[in-house]
Amino acid sequence: MAANTEKLTPRCYKSDIKPVWCPGCGDFSVLASITKALSALSLKREEVAVVSGIGCSSRIPAYLNVYGFHSVHGRALTVATGLKVARPDMTVLVASGDGDGFSIGGNHFLHACRRNLDLTYVVMDNQVYGMTKGQASPTTDPDWEAGKLTPGGTGLNPFQPLVIALASGATFIARCSSGDQDGTADTIAAAIRHPGFAFVQVLSPCVTFRPEQRGWSNLVHPAPVEPTDDPARAARRLLTDDSFFTGVLYHNQHRQPPPSTHRQEAHASVLKEAFKVL
Amino acid sequence: MKNKAGRSISIMIAGSGGAGAMTAGAILLDAAARAGWYGLMERSYGPQIRGGEALAIVRLSNRPVATRADTDQVLVAIDWRKTERFLPELRLTPDSLIIGDSKMGDIPEAFQSLGAHEFQLPLTALARKIANGRPNMIVLGVIAKLIGLPEDITIAALEKALAKKDAAARNSSIEAVRSGMTAAAELPQLHSFPEAPPDPVERWSITGNEAAAYGAVLGGVRFAAGYPITPATEVLEWLATALPELGGVLVQAEDELASVGQIIGASFGGAPAMTATSGPGLALMTECIGLAVAAEVPIVVLDVMRGGPSTGIPTKSEQTDLNMAIYGLHGDAPHLVLAPMSVSDCIFTMQWSVHLAETLQAPAIVLSDQSLGQTRTIIDAVPDVAFATKRKLPEALNESYQRYEDTESGVSPMSIPGTPGGQYTADGLAHNEKGHPSTTASDHVMQLSKRLRKITDFDYGRHWAEIDGHGETAIITWGSVYGTVREAVEEMSDWQDKLRLIGIRLLAPHRPKDLAAALRGVKRILVVEQSQTGQFHDYLRARYDLPGETRSLSEPGPLPISPQTLHDQIAGWN
Known part of the structure; x- marks a missing residue:
């Protein structure tokens, strides 16, 4: 992470493309938090890449003036994994939503946590599929009856992403609220600084299909305890909290990312020795 | 059609799992290669991972061979358990020789009905005379003698194959081979073995899967991701150890969706990248191959085809993924599909595929198959071929840089992450020349035309x-x-x-x-x-x-x- 000589303001990290989001969408604030975090860390724009899947929140890369990849639904973590392994010098962020990240991309979430690569995974969670106009997502409460594919509610246990991340091996787990733009920026910056897989759930209201989420800013509250590096304590907290605690909830600095296996480069044709008869 | 026994001989070794039919076959092929022969060995298995029946099919010739022989000359059975399963694969004639172990009882009726010459040898009895002696090594000695392989060369191949075993195990195997050679003196000389080529050039012993992986790294591949699948796994295994020697890396992915996503990410980052899979895996990958088309990210996807549809027959060959490879992508998605025609061509075709993918910033699907991939073949050493493989990079980066610029060739300069001023977002959404999402008809048509033109107008040469x-x-x-x-x-x-x-x-x-x-x-x-x-x-x-x-x-x-x-x-x- 090389520091730039000339200070880049948050604005320097933004592109001139106007977001497609609805007025009042929490994702505007998350976008601002990301640019603030990048600025706070003085990261060079060309040394940052933001990879996303498909969905409202996944539109973020185009709104940034860094390298970006707007891939396909559910696969952001796979593209980011390949990029980070091939280019460990890049700072790689992954932007996703609750449908993209926990439903169609759920398997990759588990294995990205296990791999513990130095990635920052920001999931903007609004408990709904917004781009397809209002279906229940894995984090939707079971009794939400407005879901167009699940009239009467899903009746399903909501997915608990933080607990899953912990159990799967993520080494930095945080929850933020888009209503707290600076706090979210600080947490994302800490996640980028963390040398392993950092998972940040951002509660980011969908004002169109979940207007009641406007009330989230009154429900969130900072976690009353310091981050722990003890998985057992973290599990207890994450399983028993009210889903509105914010802050860094688990931070394990003991488990390092896998070492790079890159060795001295040889010419490919040396490998033919193994084929020779005798 | 004339009998090809004059220039090649086909020998099969059958046995239940663990009997060592494949080991004996592999050593036989290596020994013959050392003696100057060309040849190949196919493996046929029952479905079990361990304990299933196995058939090694070894064809030796005084000229390069690419396929199974039309007729088989010798079948040696270490035992007969479940070997009826292989009957449809056998091409025995009345001139052929079937050898069984006298301890295992009569040669089964189904095999007798083939009308070939039959002979029983005391394979197990001879093996038991040697401490830790094994019948498969007796069989190796019998066949070596039968076809005229020199003892010293046979034992040299055996010692290499058993290099990791202790000296006692090696010595008992050597003794067993010698015992088999002596026992073979009783057998009739049914076939004249072709003479070795007079002045053998350097030979390679290689499978199509190894060849494809080698071709890929010659082409510049330095990142691979993959998920285990028969019959492509050996490609990934080879790359897992080879790539680190070249400054590259292979990642074992959680599924094929991840494999293809990872290679797209790595290639976006500037590393030429590939995955290897088979039909079911290719089916899972097709969405992301479409992404590589739209975002113009070079990747190579090797499909080692097997019998389908669905799980089909993972251990057998078929050419039935052609439709999927050509037509399987959604939308109008011009891409490359190539296919090697021999084991040695796996090297060239993969190398060329990487070259084309990188040059044209497009995905290439390469269709190998189980018979190429898993047949070990003795070939002449393959000379290095050089392609000037290079992505088109921006010459100068300024405010006017457009990642998806509508160029004459259709290939646009691709900025690599880390390059100052080249920031852009690769996108599977329809986009304009800048890469900004666009639903405008003119942008869509322009980008479609650009991507079609770069593929169709390229000079592919001969x-x-x-x-x-x-x-x-x-x-x-x-x-x-x-x-x-x-x-x-x-x-x-x-x-x-x-x-x-x-x-x-x-x-x-x-x-x-x-x-x-x-x-x-x-x-x-x-x-x-x-x-x-x-x-x-x-x-x-x-x-x-x-x-x-x-x-x-x-x-x-x-x-x-x-x-x-x-x-x-x-x-x-x-």
Whole structure:
């Protein structure tokens, strides 16, 4: 992470493309938090890449003036994994939503946590599929009856992403609220600084299909305890909290990312020795 | 058709799992290669991972061979458990020799009915005379003697194969081989073994899977991701150890969706990247291959085809993923589809595929198959071929840089992350030249046209096909079947005057002008492939003008197309 000589303001990290989001969408604030975090860390724009899947929140890369990849639904973590392994010098962020990240991309979430690569995974969670106009997502409460594919509610246990991340091996787990733009920026910056897989759930209201989420800013509250590096304590907290605690909830600095296996480069044709008869 | 025993001999070793049929076959092939022979070994298994029956099929010849022999000369059974399963694969004749172990009882009725010469040897009894002696090593000695392999060379190959075993185990194996050689003195000399080529050049012992992986790294691949799948896994295993030597890396992914996503990410980051899979995996990957088309990210996806559909027959070969490879992507998605025609061509075709993918910033699907991938073959050393593989990078980066610039060739300069001023977002959404999402009709049409033009207008040169002969009857084929067809037609005298053999290496984009030129003067065409529904025939009919009468010889797997079938087709046509 090389520091730039000339200070880049948050604005320097933004592109001139106007977001497609609805007025009042929490994702505007998350976008601002990301640019603030990048600025706070003085990261060079060309040394940052933001990879996303498909969905409202996944539109973020185009709104940034860094390298970006707007891939396909559910696969952001796979593209980011390949990029980070091939280019460990890049700072790689992954932007996703609750449908993209926990439903169609759920398997990759588990294995990205296990791999513990130095990635920052920001999931903007609004408990709904917004781009397809209002279906229940894995984090939707079971009794939400407005879901167009699940009239009467899903009746399903909501997915608990933080607990899953912990159990799967993520080494930095945080929850933020888009209503707290600076706090979210600080947490994302800490996640980028963390040398392993950092998972940040951002509660980011969908004002169109979940207007009641406007009330989230009154429900969130900072976690009353310091981050722990003890998985057992973290599990207890994450399983028993009210889903509105914010802050860094688990931070394990003991488990390092896998070492790079890159060795001295040889010419490919040396490998033919193994084929020779005798 | 004349019996090819004069120039090649086919030996099969059968046994239940753990009996060591494959080990004996592999050592036999290596020993023969050391003695100067060409050859190949196919493996046929029952479905079990361990404990299932196994059949090693070793063909040795004084010239390069690409396919199974039309007839098998020797079958040695270490035991007979479940070996009836292999009956449809055997090509024994009344001239052939079946050898059994006298301890295992009579040769089963089904094998006796083949009418071959039969002989019983005390394989187990001889093995028991040696401490830790094993019947499969007795068998190796028997076959070595039978076909005239020198003892010192056989033992040298054995010592290499058992290098990791302790000296006692090696010595008992050597003793067993010697015992087998002595026992073979009783056997009739049914076949004259062809003489070794006088001045053997450097030989390689290689499978198509190894060759494809090697070709990929020659082409510049430095990142691979993959998920285990038969019969492609060996490609990934080879890359897992080879890539770190070259400053690269392989990641074992959680599934095929992740494999293809990872190689797209790595390639976006500047590392030429590939994955290897088989039909079910390719099916999972098709969405992201479309992403690589739209975002213009070079990747290579190697599909080592197996019998399908669904799980099908993972351990047997078929050419039935052609439709999926060519037509399987959603939207108008121009991409490359290539297929190697021999084990050594796996090297060239993969290297060329990486070169084309990188040059054209597009995905390339390479269709190998189980018979190429898993057959160990003795070939002449393959000389290095150099392609100037280089992505088109921006010459100067300023405010006017456009990642998806509408250039004349259709290939746009690709900025690599880390390059100052080259920031852009790669996108699977329809986009404008800048890469900004756009639903404007003109942007969509411009980008579609650009991506089609770069694929269709590129000069692929002469490598698009292998063309031989100048007769009025053309045989058009592809992939591993090319080797079978070539061997069959080479049996015919003056075949080049009567026939024209065309093997198509570049399947997409199609080359109508090139094929029209290759077919000039042709009056009839036989299309040969290993697919029940004639996928290749359909493809040719859809995309090319074929002169004269066209016939289709299309057979499903798992049994390979026999040269005799092909001869009958051609002979019955004139």
